Amino acid sequence: MIITIDGTVGSGKSTAAAGLARRLGARHLDTGAMYRALTLKALETGADLEDPAALEALACATTVELDSEPGRQRVRLDGRDVTEAIRQNRVSTHSHYLARTPGVRNVLVPVQRAFAERAGNVVAEGRDQGTVVFPDADAKFYLDAEPEERARRRQLELEARGQAASYRAVLAEIVERDRRDSTRETAPLRAAEDAIYVDTTSMSVPEMIDALEREVRRCAQEKA
Numbered sequence: 001m002i003i004t005i006d007g008t009v010g011s012g013k014s015t016a017a018a019g020l021a022r023r024l025g026a027r028h029l030d031t032g033a034m035y036r037a038l039t040l041k042a043l044e045t046g047a048d049l050e051d052p053a054a055l056e057a058l059a060c061a062t063t064v065e066l067d068s069e070p071g072r073q074r075v076r077l078d079g080r081d082v083t084e085a086i087r088q089n090r091v092s093t094h095s096h097y098l099a100r101t102p103g104v105r106n107v108l109v110p111v112q113r114a115f116a117e118r119a120g121n122v123v124a125e126g127r128d129q130g131t132v133v134f135p136d137a138d139a140k141f142y143l144d145a146e147p148e149e150r151a152r153r154r155q156l157e158l159e160a161r162g163q164a165a166s167y168r169a170v171l172a173e174i175v176e177r178d179r180r181d182s183t184r185e186t187a188p189l190r191a192a193e194d195a196i197y198v199d200t201t202s203m204s205v206p207e208m209i210d211a212l213e214r215e216v217r218r219c220a221q222e223k224a
């Protein structure tokens with residue numbers, strides 16, 4: 001069973017994917033973590049972020065592994081644990097260079113499909129999971145929420161990591177990141193035609209996971 005969750009920054013994708021995977025006994029595939037890991041390497045090695053060929057070569061020469069024991073997700077970059085390092089704000093603000101590069105996506109998409117193949121049951125989260133990577137997924141979700149609420153969530157997340165930032169700056173940043181993700185040419189952020197749209201603005205985390213789980217069970221019944 002493959003479930004996809006795409007959506008905007010701060011819409012609740014990661015929380016929903018992790019929670020849903022736990023409930024369904026599935027693996028959580030955090031594809032954003034892969035783009036983040038390559039971004040970290042590009043920043044550390046001083047790669048030219050404006051040079052698509054350099055970014056593609058970097059992606060080809062890199063191993064990104066996701067270890068997704070239920071409730072414990074680890075990310076390894078060339079064997080090194082970068083689970084915490086990829087959450088730095090400088091990685092968030094530079095990841096669009098890698099994400100917009102077709103050669104980089106061409107390297108990562110097969111890795112994502114192989115992960116799903118191995119796992120069997122997977123909840124895949126990102127921007128293009130329902131549209132490009134798993135067009136035949138069993139259930140597809142597109143999550144969104146009011147920008148103000150998403151900024152509030154993101155600010156709390158940054159604070160929890162000791163990276164305090166002003167609300168206005170966070171709001172401007174998420175709006176800009178979504179603009180970049182949805183206007184790029186390759187695999188832009190958008191809802192698949194058959195995705196279930198979920199507005200999480202006024203949902204608690206358990207409410208959101210309940211709503212998704214209900215839909216997954218409904219889709220499974222319809223297909224049975």
Ligand code: DC
Pocket residue numbers: 009031032033035036095096099100125126127128129181
């Ligand atoms: O979801 P996130 O913030 O961890 O994603 C990190 C970056 O990767 C962000 O720039 C969007 C991009 N991304 C993407 O282009 N396609 C995906 N499937 C997942 C993430």
